[in-house]
Amino acid sequence: MRFERREKTSALLGIAAPLIAVAVALAMSGVLIALAGAPVLEAYGRIAIGAFGSKLAITETLTWATPLILTGLAAAVAFRAQVWNIGAEGQLYAGALAVAALGAANPLGLPPAALIVVLMVAGAIAGMVLLVVPVMLRLRFGVDEVVTTLLGNFIVLLFVSLAVEGFLKDPLAFGWPQSVPVVMEASLPRIVDRSRLHLGLPIACGLAVLVFLVLRYTVFGMQSRAAGLNPAAARFAGVPISGTLIRVACLSGGLAGLAGAIEVLGVKGYVTTDLSPGFGYSGIVVAMLAGLNPLGVVLAALFVAAMFVGADGMSRTLDVPSFIADVTVSLSLLTMLIALFFTSWRVRK
Amino acid sequence: MTDLIDILFTVGLWSSVLRIATPLIFGTLGALLCERAGVLNLGIEGIMTFGAMAGWLAVFMGADLWTGILVAALTGAAFGLVHAALTVTLGLSQHVTGLGITLLASSLSYYIFRLAVDVQGTPPTIEPFAPLSVPGLSDLPLIGPALFTQTAPTYLAIALAGVLAYVLFRTPLGLAVRMTGENPHAAEAQGLNPIHIRYGAVIAGSALMAMGGAFLTLAAFNSFFPTMIQGRGWVCIALVVFSTWRPGRALFGALLFALFDAYQLRLQTVFGSAVPYQLFLMLPYILSIVALVVMSRRARVPQALMKPYRRGER
Numbered sequence: 001m002r003f004e005r006r007e008k009t010s011a012l013l014g015i016a017a018p019l020i021a022v023a024v025a026l027a028m029s030g031v032l033i034a035l036a037g038a039p040v041l042e043a044y045g046r047i048a049i050g051a052f053g054s055k056l057a058i059t060e061t062l063t064w065a066t067p068l069i070l071t072g073l074a075a076a077v078a079f080r081a082q083v084w085n086i087g088a089e090g091q092l093y094a095g096a097l098a099v100a101a102l103g104a105a106n107p108l109g110l111p112p113a114a115l116i117v118v119l120m121v122a123g124a125i126a127g128m129v130l131l132v133v134p135v136m137l138r139l140r141f142g143v144d145e146v147v148t149t150l151l152g153n154f155i156v157l158l159f160v161s162l163a164v165e166g167f168l169k170d171p172l173a174f175g176w177p178q179s180v181p182v183v184m185e186a187s188l189p190r191i192v193d194r195s196r197l198h199l200g201l202p203i204a205c206g207l208a209v210l211v212f213l214v215l216r217y218t219v220f221g222m223q224s225r226a227a228g229l230n231p232a233a234a235r236f237a238g239v240p241i242s243g244t245l246i247r248v249a250c251l252s253g254g255l256a257g258l259a260g261a262i263e264v265l266g267v268k269g270y271v272t273t274d275l276s277p278g279f280g281y282s283g284i285v286v287a288m289l290a291g292l293n294p295l296g297v298v299l300a301a302l303f304v305a306a307m308f309v310g311a312d313g314m315s316r317t318l319d320v321p322s323f324i325a326d327v328t329v330s331l332s333l334l335t336m337l338i339a340l341f342f343t344s345w346r347v348r349k
Numbered sequence: 350m351t352d353l354i355d356i357l358f359t360v361g362l363w364s365s366v367l368r369i370a371t372p373l374i375f376g377t378l379g380a381l382l383c384e385r386a387g388v389l390n391l392g393i394e395g396i397m398t399f400g401a402m403a404g405w406l407a408v409f410m411g412a413d414l415w416t417g418i419l420v421a422a423l424t425g426a427a428f429g430l431v432h433a434a435l436t437v438t439l440g441l442s443q444h445v446t447g448l449g450i451t452l453l454a455s456s457l458s459y460y461i462f463r464l465a466v467d468v469q470g471t472p473p474t475i476e477p478f479a480p481l482s483v484p485g486l487s488d489l490p491l492i493g494p495a496l497f498t499q500t501a502p503t504y505l506a507i508a509l510a511g512v513l514a515y516v517l518f519r520t521p522l523g524l525a526v527r528m529t530g531e532n533p534h535a536a537e538a539q540g541l542n543p544i545h546i547r548y549g550a551v552i553a554g555s556a557l558m559a560m561g562g563a564f565l566t567l568a569a570f571n572s573f574f575p576t577m578i579q580g581r582g583w584v585c586i587a588l589v590v591f592s593t594w595r596p597g598r599a600l601f602g603a604l605l606f607a608l609f610d611a612y613q614l615r616l617q618t619v620f621g622s623a624v625p626y627q628l629f630l631m632l633p634y635i636l637s638i639v640a641l642v643v644m645s646r647r648a649r650v651p652q653a654l655m656k657p658y659r660r661g662e663r
Binding site: 002003032035036079084086137141142143144146147148150151152153154155158159161162165166281284285288321323324326327329330331333334337338341345 | 391431435439440441442444445446448449450452453455456457459460463464579580583584586587590625627628630631634635637638641642645646648659660
């Protein structure tokens with residue numbers, strides 16, 4: 001089979017690609033659901049009901065989508081500049097841990113709003129540091145940041161385990177390994193009554209718009225894209241590559257750290273080693289499904305969150321392992337890659 | 350202090366080194382083969398997980414242990430085929446595709462495992478490979494039990510390092526693979542087909558990775574549980590850089606890493622609760638990063654690594 005480049009990608013194809021990709025992924029996991037002996041269509045129906053069927057279901061899905069929007073943005077920003085940040089999971093935990101460490105008391109007596117902002121910034125900085133180091137290692141020593149950020153995830157998670165069993169352990173948690181809770185006044189206000197949905201969702205959506213504008217309309221956005229598309233040409237055109245990549249790392253790591261901070265402030269109130277069911281890794285899928293477009297990230301995060309929340313209920317009623325959500329989401333990453341390929345290439349006749 | 354040195358002279362330490370090293374040897378050789386042909390295979394973590402599950406499941410269903418290893422290798426080859434189709438034929442990003450394969454293969458293994466073995470609580474077990482004592486040699490002090498009372502797949506892994514080194518550097522096939530990884534256009538000019546060579550290398554390499562995973566469930570342990578690979582795949586990717594893409598050094602790197610890992614496990618018992626055990630568990634990952642930093646400057650990366658090859662296109 002030979003391929004040739006399309007002269008231009010039609011807008012229609014760009015919109016159709018993720019939809020086709022998700023449809024194919026759903027069809028393929030349908031086979032797996034059938035393998036489990038469950039009625040496929042009913043299973044999908046139950047996933048949809050579990051994710052959107054009631055007010056509670058919708059707020060749960062949106063609560064799940066919140067960290068995914070942020071980790072998705074983190075991946076999208078980095079991947080656009082060809083900074084392969086696979087460490088969002090670790091950065092998320094670093095942000096969460098920073099919040100737990102600093103938010104356990106309010107010695108300065110800050111008003112709640114100020115305290116929340118301070119804690120979020122602290123979480124973002126923790127995530128930033130964690131990504132700037134691997135990017136500096138790449139710039140200085142040529143070390144592939146994929147491997148360092150991946151290995152970093154394991155180091156951070158062990159550090160979290162160390163913290164919640166040691167210096168940050170909550171003495172009132174009946175021996176459970178969990179961190180001291182963040183003070184009450186720092187928790188993010190709920191935005192829907194009788195649900196877990198919190199202010200983090202509008203913050204995440206706002207950041208998606210902001211990141212979109214920054215990438216499209218600022219010099220930094222142009223430089224980061226140039227650094228990704230063709231570093232040699234970008235350098236020749238006067239783009240400071242190292243500086244740009246470090247700024248990208250700050251933005252990407254910061255967003256992932258913020259995801260952890262918001263998850264602690266909005267949902268849990270404390271840190272455990274199972275704070276994130278792989279939000280960092282799923283963020284990569286979210287970013288790819290969105291075609292690395294910051295606004296698309298919101299929609300893609302919604303899809304991924306709906307799969308996880310919906311599959312949870314479906315698995316209990318139909319006895320299909322809830323891992324089906326992970327399978328579908330990772331399948332959709334691969335089908336999306338293929339779909340993206342065919343938006344810019346076609347089979348030569 | 351003497352405790353720390355005494356550990357080095359215990360039989361337990363040295364016999365666990367080879368056991369810890371075996372999955373890393375398989376994985377590193379597999380990743381090395383892929384990269385020598387110019388394809389980074391980040392599917393390794395997931396492929397090892399799937400191999401661990403598939404090999405275990407085959408044996409659990411009644412197959413013998415070697416059939417289990419074979420089943421694992423075949424599933425690894427299948428994922429390798431997918432990775433090659435996406436990165437070689439379509440030329441997609443090797444980073445993202447590899448991660449996609451890892452996410453897919455690991456979630457699929459958990460899904461299939463849960464379907465096939467419907468249990469909550471302690472996972473069921475199989476009868477794993479028994480250690481083989483080499484007559485005579487295994488009675489030697491210290492090195493006897495360490496080197497000559499291992500399970501069969503461990504000996505296979507060590508032999509494979511030699512085989513791979515021979516094939517890569519002493520045969521026309523190996524030359525073709527290396528040429529494809531350095532300059533596929535030159536390979537094509539020599540009448541070779543870079544596409545086929547890359548497919549072959551990725552499929553064979555992925556099969557090796559899966560065998561490394563199967564070693565964990567069929568020899569080192571006797572059951573499968575999620576997250577059991579614990580980043581071993583990523584460590585292998587780091588070891589490939591450490592080895593400067595040479596099988597012999599890959600073997601050495603895996604053994605060195607395993608020695609370190611075995612040593613830190615024993616340090617935990619020496620220090621008891623005085624030092625948090627997590628610090629020791631972090632050491633292997635930190636060591637991998639340090640090794641990467643030290644070696645990356647000197648590393649001679651295959652020149653066409655991560656560059657998709659399209660015929661008639663520069």
